[in-house]
Amino acid sequence: MRNILLKIAYRGTNYCGYQVQPNKITIAEVLQDAIEKVFGARYDIKGASRTDAGVHANNFAVTFKTEKNIPTQNIIRALNVHLPDDVAVKSAQEVDIDFHPRYDAVKKRYIYKIWNSVEKNPFFTDMALHIPQKLNVELMQKASKNFVGTYDFTAFCNTGCSVEDKVRTIYDCAVTRENNFVYVSIEGDGFLYNMVRIIVGTLLSVSMGKILPSEITDIIESKDRKRAGITVPAHGLYLDEVFYNNME
Amino acid sequence: MRNILLKIAYRGTNYCGYQVQPNKITIAEVLQDAIEKVFGARYDIKGASRTDAGVHANNFAVTFKTEKNIPTQNIIRALNVHLPDDVAVKSAQEVDIDFHPRYDAVKKRYIYKIWNSVEKNPFFTDMALHIPQKLNVELMQKASKNFVGTYDFTAFCNTGCSVEDKVRTIYDCAVTRENNFVYVSIEGDGFLYNMVRIIVGTLLSVSMGKILPSEITDIIESKDRKRAGITVPAHGLYLDEVFYNNME
Numbered sequence: 001m002r003n004i005l006l007k008i009a010y011r012g013t014n015y016c017g018y019q020v021q022p023n024k025i026t027i028a029e030v031l032q033d034a035i036e037k038v039f040g041a042r043y044d045i046k047g048a049s050r051t052d053a054g055v056h057a058n059n060f061a062v063t064f065k066t067e068k069n070i071p072t073q074n075i076i077r078a079l080n081v082h083l084p085d086d087v088a089v090k091s092a093q094e095v096d097i098d099f100h101p102r103y104d105a106v107k108k109r110y111i112y113k114i115w116n117s118v119e120k121n122p123f124f125t126d127m128a129l130h131i132p133q134k135l136n137v138e139l140m141q142k143a144s145k146n147f148v149g150t151y152d153f154t155a156f157c158n159t160g161c162s163v164e165d166k167v168r169t170i171y172d173c174a175v176t177r178e179n180n181f182v183y184v185s186i187e188g189d190g191f192l193y194n195m196v197r198i199i200v201g202t203l204l205s206v207s208m209g210k211i212l213p214s215e216i217t218d219i220i221e222s223k224d225r226k227r228a229g230i231t232v233p234a235h236g237l238y239l240d241e242v243f244y245n246n247m248e
Numbered sequence: 249m250r251n252i253l254l255k256i257a258y259r260g261t262n263y264c265g266y267q268v269q270p271n272k273i274t275i276a277e278v279l280q281d282a283i284e285k286v287f288g289a290r291y292d293i294k295g296a297s298r299t300d301a302g303v304h305a306n307n308f309a310v311t312f313k314t315e316k317n318i319p320t321q322n323i324i325r326a327l328n329v330h331l332p333d334d335v336a337v338k339s340a341q342e343v344d345i346d347f348h349p350r351y352d353a354v355k356k357r358y359i360y361k362i363w364n365s366v367e368k369n370p371f372f373t374d375m376a377l378h379i380p381q382k383l384n385v386e387l388m389q390k391a392s393k394n395f396v397g398t399y400d401f402t403a404f405c406n407t408g409c410s411v412e413d414k415v416r417t418i419y420d421c422a423v424t425r426e427n428n429f430v431y432v433s434i435e436g437d438g439f440l441y442n443m444v445r446i447i448v449g450t451l452l453s454v455s456m457g458k459i460l461p462s463e464i465t466d467i468i469e470s471k472d473r474k475r476a477g478i479t480v481p482a483h484g485l486y487l488d489e490v491f492y493n494n495m496e
Contacts, residue, residue, distance in 0.1 A: 011370040056371070080368055085378075088368035120328055120336035122259040123304070127371060130333075 004075065005095045006031075006062045011086040013126040013235070018051045018060070027051070027087060031062060034082035038075065039068050048101040048242040049108065052194075054234035056127065058111075059090065061101040061242040099244075107171065107243035109187045110196045113236045117180040128181065129236035136207040137177045143206040144173040144184070146216035147199060154223035156199055157192035158231060166192055175203065185240070194231050201229030252323065253343045254279075254310045259334040261374040261483070266299045266308070275299070275335060279310060282330035286323065287316050296349040296490045297356065300442075302482035304375065306359075307338065309349040309490040347492075355419065355491035357435045358444045361484045365428040376429065377484035384455045385425045391454040392421040392432070394464035395447060402471035404447055405440035406479060414440055423451065433488070442479050449477030 008031070016024040020032075028045060036042045048061035070078070072092040079089045113128040115121045116135050121128070150169040157166060172187040184200050202219070205211040211219070211229065219227045256279070264272035268280070276293060284290045296309035318326070320340040327337045361376040363369045364383050369376070398417040405414060420435040432448050450467070453459040459467070459477065467475045 009368075009370050011373070083368075085368065085373040086370040088370050090367060119338060120257075120331075120333065122257050122334040122336050123375060125259070125333040 001065055001067055001097060002069075003063055003065050003095050003097045003099055004072070005093050005099065005101065006064075006075075006079070006089050007059045007091045008057065008062060009059065009088045009090055010057050011127070012051060012054050012056045014086060015053065017053045017055065018047055018049065018057075027057075027060075028062075030084055030087055031079075034079045035064060037082045038070070038078040039066055041066075046101055048105055049239060051237075051239055052234045054126070055237045055239065056235075057239040059241045060239055061105070061244075063095065063099060063101050065097075101242065104244055105190075105242050106245055107187055107189060108191065109185060109240040109243075110191070111238045111240045112184040112186075112196065112200045112232065113238065114182040114184070115180060116177075116182045119180075121180075126235050129233055131182075131204070133208075135177075135182050135204075137175055137182060139213060140175040140182075140184075140203045140207050143203055143211070143213035143216050144175050146213060147173040147186070147220075151220045152223060153192055153195055153220065155219050155225055155228050156195045156202070157225065158194040158198070159225070161193040163192065168192065168195070173199070197231045197234070197237060198225075198228050200236075201232045203229070204232065205229040249313055249315055249345060250317075251311055251313050251343050251345045251347055252320070253341050253347065253349065254312075254323075254327070254337050255307045255339040256305065256310060257307065257336045257338055258305050259375070260299060260302050260304045262334060263301065265301045265303065266295055266297065266305075275305075275308075276310075278332055278335055279327075282327045283312060285330045286318070286326040287314055289314075294349055296353055297487060299485075299487055300482045302374070303485045303487065304483075305487040307489045308487055309353070309492075311343065311347060311349050313345075349490065352492055353438075353490050354493055355435055355437060356439065357433060357488040357491075358439070359486045359488045360432040360434075360444065360448045360480065361486065362430040362432070363428060364425075364430045367428075369428075374483050377481055379430075379452070381456075383425075383430050383452075385423055385430060387461060388423040388430075388432075388451045388455050391451055391459070391461035391464050392423050394461060395421040395434070395468075399468045400471060401440055401443055401468065403467050403473055403476050404443045404450070405473065406442040406446065407473070409441040411440065416440065416443070421447070445479045445482070445485060446473075446476050448484075449480045451477070452480065453477040 018027045020028045043064040045064045075092045115128040115130045118132045147170045154166045170188040174185045266275045268276045291312040293312045323340045363376040363378045366380045395418045402414045418436045422433045
């Protein structure tokens with residue numbers, strides 16, 4: 001039996017998120033369909049995360065088990081033929097039979113894209129959040145550093161978040177501007193429900209002067225969701241990379 | 249009476265082209281709707297061109313006449329509020345009352361975008377043509393120079409092209425690579441139906457070795473559509489700029 005790890009990219013615009021749901025088109029479903037066409041059987045697939053409707057991925061990790069000896073290069077090619085244009089397999093490799101893309105992940109990086117210009121950008125309507133008011137990137141950078149560390153992130157988790165342990169470690173949180181785009185990049189060992197989108201919403205409050213960079217630690221410690229910023233929309237969010245030990 | 253010139257950008261993906269058609273959503277229609285909301289009356293609008301379904305624009309030119317004294321900056325803002333996210337007004341200015349965006353255009357530039365990589369790009373499915381085989385950009389550049397000049401472009405016009413005079417002047421035709429994107433940029437005094445898309449299709453034939461760069465002049469002179477390349481799909485095409493004399 002082989003355990004195959006796929007790295008996939010997708011535009012989430014036309015999907016109800018990653019996870020299979022009845023009567024809804026999801027990334028997992030079209031992936032299972034393509035795998036079935038290539039391997040002749042419907043396999044269970046395991047994903048690294050559950051992205052929400054409209055969220056994109058540059059490198060999502062998925063595994064499935066098979067006894068078929070199709071070379072990994074051919075798996076990539078064949079799956080891409082059977083997948084819709086907005087879902088792409090970027091790589092395939094054989095991994096340890098016990099490898100699990102979610103439980104073995106040691107780090108994930110998310111990127112949030114903001115189109116920051118008075119002008120509308122008709123080409124990024126579903127792929128970046130439009131904010132017309134000029135963002136104060138320096139202030140956002142200052143605040144972003146205060147998210148780095150190991151904390152109970154209850155204040156940055158929406159109700160509906162059922163996990164008990166809300167302690168997570170953020171390794172890096174960076175804000176950069178590239179012309180009219182502003183990117184927030186966050187790396188951590190794991191993320192609570194909507195955590196990245198609330199952190200970005202809080203950084204927007206910082207830019208607007210509603211929250212001071214120095215208040216971030218205080219808000220984290222308060223564990224009070226109401227003190228953090230809004231949950232920004234899904235369509236600016238990209239799962240950029242999932243990291244594993246001793247690989248690649 | 250004022251004559252207002254708008255420069256607009258749009259993603260053509262969800263529209264049946266520019267020109268108003270019964271029971272179809274077009275760029276002209278949503279623009280007329282927005283103008284009606286802002287000015288309180290349904291005005292005739294004149295466009296610089298008729299782009300096909302799926303074709304995009306970075307700077308399309310449109311005019312309409314009004315007696316209302318709304319300042320141009322306010323026109324931009326108000327129209328953008330009422331337009332869908334994938335249609336944007338970039339500028340507005342008052343022009344001579346007899347100015348016509350189509351007849352007064354002295355030059356137009358189109359850009360054709362190609363995503364040239366074995367990897368699929370899920371984020372550009374509707375905004376660039378995917379060609380997995382590595383394009384020979386040097387060869388395409390060589391061929392592109394042979395389109396420059398004043399010729400009868402009958403060989404580069406699809407049937408259904410009803411104009412009698414098929415003589416057009418191409419001022420510039422350039423092919424450039426930027427990482428995995430290849431861009432074909434064509435400037436001319438006017439274009440026949442599908443002319444840009446057939447020129448690009450012909451350049452692809454050149455890249456594949458089916459047509460030699462030196463054959464281009466011969467194909468133009470033959471006036472034989474069958475000797476040129478395919479009509480590439482609409483979704484890679486952008487009307488990039490419309491040029492007028494004594495303006496901007």
